Amino acid sequence: MRNVSGFWKVYSANRKGVIGLGLVLFFVGVAVFAGLAPFDPSKVDATRTWLPPNRVNWLGTDWFGHDLFSQMIHGTRVSLFVGVFATLISAIIGTMIGLLSGYYTRLIGEFLERVVDFFLVIPYLPLMIVLVAVFEATEIPIPILWIVIFAIGVTGWSGTARIIRSQVLTVKERQFVDRARTIGASDMRIMIRHIMPNVFPLVFANVVLTVAGAVLAEVTLDFLGLGDITTISWGMMLHFALSNNAMYRGAWWWLIPPGLAIILLVMGFTLIGYSVEEISNPRLREKKF
Amino acid sequence: MTALLEVDGLKTYFRADGEYVKAVDDVSFRVNKGESVGLAGESGCGKTTVALSLMRLLPSNASIQGGRILYEGQDIVSMSDRRLRKTRWKEISIVFQGAMNALNPVKRVVDQIAEPMILHGDVSKPAARKAAERLVELVGIDKTRAKEYPHEFSGGMRQRVMIAMALACDPRLVILDEPTTALDVMTKTQIQQLVKNIQKELDLSTILITHDLSVIAETCEKVAIMYAGKLAEYGDVVSVFKAPLHPYTEGLIKAFPNIRGSRELPASIPGTPPNLLHPPAGCRFAPRCPIAGKECEALPPDKTLETGRFVSCWKR
Amino acid sequence: MPGDPARLLIPRGRAIDPSIMERMREFYGLDKPIPIQLLAYIVQTFQLNLGYSFYYKAPVGQVIAAWLPNTLVLVGISEAVAIVLGFSVGAIAGWKRGKRFDIISTTFGLTTWSMPTFWLGIVLIMVFSVRLGLFPVGGVRTLELQYANIFQQLADLAAHLILPVITLTLVSFAEYLLIMRNSLVDVMTEDFVLTARAKGLTEQRVLRDHVIPNALLPSVTTIAIALGFIVGGALQTEIIFSYPGIGMLTFQAIEFRDYALLQGLFFIDALLVIIANFAADIIYTYIDPRVKLQ
Numbered sequence: 001m002r003n004v005s006g007f008w009k010v011y012s013a014n015r016k017g018v019i020g021l022g023l024v025l026f027f028v029g030v031a032v033f034a035g036l037a038p039f040d041p042s043k044v045d046a047t048r049t050w051l052p053p054n055r056v057n058w059l060g061t062d063w064f065g066h067d068l069f070s071q072m073i074h075g076t077r078v079s080l081f082v083g084v085f086a087t088l089i090s091a092i093i094g095t096m097i098g099l100l101s102g103y104y105t106r107l108i109g110e111f112l113e114r115v116v117d118f119f120l121v122i123p124y125l126p127l128m129i130v131l132v133a134v135f136e137a138t139e140i141p142i143p144i145l146w147i148v149i150f151a152i153g154v155t156g157w158s159g160t161a162r163i164i165r166s167q168v169l170t171v172k173e174r175q176f177v178d179r180a181r182t183i184g185a186s187d188m189r190i191m192i193r194h195i196m197p198n199v200f201p202l203v204f205a206n207v208v209l210t211v212a213g214a215v216l217a218e219v220t221l222d223f224l225g226l227g228d229i230t231t232i233s234w235g236m237m238l239h240f241a242l243s244n245n246a247m248y249r250g251a252w253w254w255l256i257p258p259g260l261a262i263i264l265l266v267m268g269f270t271l272i273g274y275s276v277e278e279i280s281n282p283r284l285r286e287k288k289f
Numbered sequence: 290m291t292a293l294l295e296v297d298g299l300k301t302y303f304r305a306d307g308e309y310v311k312a313v314d315d316v317s318f319r320v321n322k323g324e325s326v327g328l329a330g331e332s333g334c335g336k337t338t339v340a341l342s343l344m345r346l347l348p349s350n351a352s353i354q355g356g357r358i359l360y361e362g363q364d365i366v367s368m369s370d371r372r373l374r375k376t377r378w379k380e381i382s383i384v385f386q387g388a389m390n391a392l393n394p395v396k397r398v399v400d401q402i403a404e405p406m407i408l409h410g411d412v413s414k415p416a417a418r419k420a421a422e423r424l425v426e427l428v429g430i431d432k433t434r435a436k437e438y439p440h441e442f443s444g445g446m447r448q449r450v451m452i453a454m455a456l457a458c459d460p461r462l463v464i465l466d467e468p469t470t471a472l473d474v475m476t477k478t479q480i481q482q483l484v485k486n487i488q489k490e491l492d493l494s495t496i497l498i499t500h501d502l503s504v505i506a507e508t509c510e511k512v513a514i515m516y517a518g519k520l521a522e523y524g525d526v527v528s529v530f531k532a533p534l535h536p537y538t539e540g541l542i543k544a545f546p547n548i549r550g551s552r553e554l555p556a557s558i559p560g561t562p563p564n565l566l567h568p569p570a571g572c573r574f575a576p577r578c579p580i581a582g583k584e585c586e587a588l589p590p591d592k593t594l595e596t597g598r599f600v601s602c603w604k605r
Numbered sequence: 606m607p608g609d610p611a612r613l614l615i616p617r618g619r620a621i622d623p624s625i626m627e628r629m630r631e632f633y634g635l636d637k638p639i640p641i642q643l644l645a646y647i648v649q650t651f652q653l654n655l656g657y658s659f660y661y662k663a664p665v666g667q668v669i670a671a672w673l674p675n676t677l678v679l680v681g682i683s684e685a686v687a688i689v690l691g692f693s694v695g696a697i698a699g700w701k702r703g704k705r706f707d708i709i710s711t712t713f714g715l716t717t718w719s720m721p722t723f724w725l726g727i728v729l730i731m732v733f734s735v736r737l738g739l740f741p742v743g744g745v746r747t748l749e750l751q752y753a754n755i756f757q758q759l760a761d762l763a764a765h766l767i768l769p770v771i772t773l774t775l776v777s778f779a780e781y782l783l784i785m786r787n788s789l790v791d792v793m794t795e796d797f798v799l800t801a802r803a804k805g806l807t808e809q810r811v812l813r814d815h816v817i818p819n820a821l822l823p824s825v826t827t828i829a830i831a832l833g834f835i836v837g838g839a840l841q842t843e844i845i846f847s848y849p850g851i852g853m854l855t856f857q858a859i860e861f862r863d864y865a866l867l868q869g870l871f872f873i874d875a876l877l878v879i880i881a882n883f884a885a886d887i888i889y890t891y892i893d894p895r896v897k898l899q
Contacts, residue, residue, distance in 0.1 A: 123878070124834070126837075126859070126867075126871065216719075247727060262724070263720055271715070
């Protein structure tokens with residue numbers, strides 16, 4: 001599976017992966033073409049509030065008359081954006097720490113391992129909430145969206161670090177690394193040229209799964225009111241739904257669709273992640289000879 | 290003499306993307322009571338598949354597509370699952386390569402040996418454990434070690450444990466699949482000796498599967514040479530090794546250096562075995578055979594000589 | 606700074622002497638810049654000084670101790686059910702890999718795992734409490750009810766617990782399902798499984814005596830890791846169901862900027878996770894004979 005076309009051949013045979021990819025691509029498409037939404041999501045219409053789905057508003061309206069269908073479409077952008085960028089941060093931090101702590105097993109490695117363990121043990125949601133709350137309170141002029149991205153990124157790297165570390169340790173044992181060293185290859189060169197390619201598939205799977213987690217985290221933070229109240233996101237929609245007692249007013253059209261969208265997007269990334277994992281682990285593959 | 294085991298035209302194929310890989314294609318041989326038969330051939334020739342077929346332990350993508358396996362007159366291929374389970378281990382048992390993970394890592398050795406005893410016999414757990422300990426001693430391991438776990442034993446000892454386990458229900462036939470391949474020379478010899486002794490003492494029939502002819506030469510009475518899913522030659526060990534009939538057997542023997550023989554460089558057989566997905570129409574060895582001729586483009590006849598020897602070749 | 610904690614300590618209505626406020630701020634380290642405070646609280650968490658809660662006007666330890674049992678009951682029951690359910694369904698799914706049971710159960714698990722915990726809670730409340738009126742909407746006990754006996758008390762508790770437990774269980778069980786399924790599939794390819802079959806054991810016995818004991822090994826380690834993420838889920842569940850546990854307490858502590866309480870909560874959370882990990886390690890040494898206690 002050295003090349004891209006070979007990889008695609010195997011990947012496309014895996015049903016999970018194809019469905020996952022389809023879901024993600026669908027949402028990416030929606031996000032890109034969000035401008036085609038029937039209404040401006042922030043447009044209010046006091047005459048059309050609390051309406052269930054109808055011909056004009058396909059998903060009904062909320063307490064202020066916003067068209068929920070358009071809101072849903074625009075919400076896709078926020079979820080994808082935050083999910084991807086937060087994961088980028090997590091991936092970079094996690095990879096660096098993982099590589100370093102795996103390769104240097106003595107002092108640096110031990111210390112870094114403790115750091116990773118510390119972060120694994122700290123409950124991530126309260127920490128994220130605190131980070132966001134603290135940063136918002138300091139009134140540093142960073143847009144709230146980026147504060148959220150930063151908070152999620154900084155709390156979500158430990159899983160990646162752990163996987164990379166264990167992969168590095170495994171690969172390190174293998175003989176070709178010793179051989180490269182005897183030829184005189186420098187440490188950094190070894191890490192990049194020899195360890196990374198072997199480590200890559202599992203890491204890729206892990207990163208994709210991290211995106212899934214980041215999307216869920218973003219939704220939760222928004223729901224709790226910690227995100228940017230002016231942006232429209234699925235989490236924010238649910239936040240307003242709850243604060244306006246949608247539950248008790250039986251406004252299922254306000255509460256259910258955002259949840260379903262979240263499920264599908266998260267599942268999309270999760271399926272991709274699991275199928276890549278399955279492909280890289282020969283034992284888990286469907287066919288066995 | 291009625292055969293204990295008679296394999297008649299066995300065909301075992303693997304399913305691959307809608308087509309069949311003919312791993313075992315019309316193989317027949319027999320094993321008599323108390324006889325030790327060696328099954329030799331290079332990797333991929335189908336010998337392990339034969340072994341797994343005998344006990345119907347094939348993976349889900351393989352199946353027996355033809356032939357019969359008669360054990361004491363009963364056809365294993367068409368046996369019901371219930372009867373098959375009763376036959377397994379009690380009548381025929383198998384010893385896998387000990388270097389593999391053939392022993393359950395979380396169960397004590399004594400319990401693994403006792404397990405089939407309790408299953409097949411009407412034995413109580415303590416009695417089975419005692420019997421297991423005796424078996425452990427029989428294969429040359431100290432009785433007190435029986436309650437340890439597999440990871441606490443070396444490769445050679447694990448192989449002994451598997452032999453002890455195979456004998457648990459007093460079977461008539463034991464199949465040994467590459468029993469010494471992954472062991473060092475010293476241990477190899479020990480295990481070979483052990484197998485020989487046990488076979489004599491218990492009057493066991495054995496089928497020993499290996500690519501190493503020297504092991505067969507040491508421990509077996511008869512030998513069957515397989516190539517590309519088919520039987521090339523069969524006969525008693527001495528005559529086959531001294532005067533091989535099939536060109537492939539010749540090549541195999543030449544590949545092993547002989548300490549006493551003339552100082553020749555061992556010769557390897559040029560070429561590679563055929564693709565079993567679409568095997569050639571004629572003799573499967575023809576592409577690599579030094580004496581192949583025009584007639585070898587058709588499947589060679591199976592010649593059984595009066596001496597009991599069998600060979601599948603046009604030229605011999 | 607909004608929500609100045611020092612303000613909360615002074616009883617309302619009283620004229621505030623600025624110098625007293627200053628001194629209090631100094632005492633609690635509130636005059637230092639925020640990043641220092643953040644660092645200070647991470648550092649202080651390691652000292653056992655749990656401090657004093659601003660909001661509740663009581664020692665932090667006391668406040669936490671009052672609210673902790675509710676969470677332990679909720680999380681304890683939910684995780685126990687999730688583990689048992691996840692492992693058993695996962696084992697069958699792995700054994701029948703590729704067949705209908707596997708596909709349906711894995712898909713179901715993946716779907717509930719992909720749900721935001723709070724959303725599931727909302728949906729359940731909407732269906733069962735608001736529409737059907739079957740279960741109470743929140744809290745842990747019905748305030749107006751005077752319990753006639755212990756059974757009534759337990760019944761009331763159960764009624765309040767059902768929806769939160771279902772929420773937390775559904776969201777967590779998929780992880781256990783998947784790890785058991787995958788480790789089972791791994792184990793099934795091992796040679797000792799072939800040996801077990803060769804001995805004449807029925808498929809069920811092979812599964813029960815050889816496959817599952819080995820498949821449990823990596824599954825137990827996962828429990829330890831999964832427990833670390835429980836707190837996030839429990840927090841959401843408690844908020845939605847107004848359940849008075851430490852998740853809810855954490856949220857309030859953040860809302861009211863009660864840093865001392867927050868410190869203590871973080872500490873307790875981390876402690877619980879460490880204990881759970883430790884317990885999992887110990888259990889692992891018992892089930893895997895290759896690993897000895899150090």
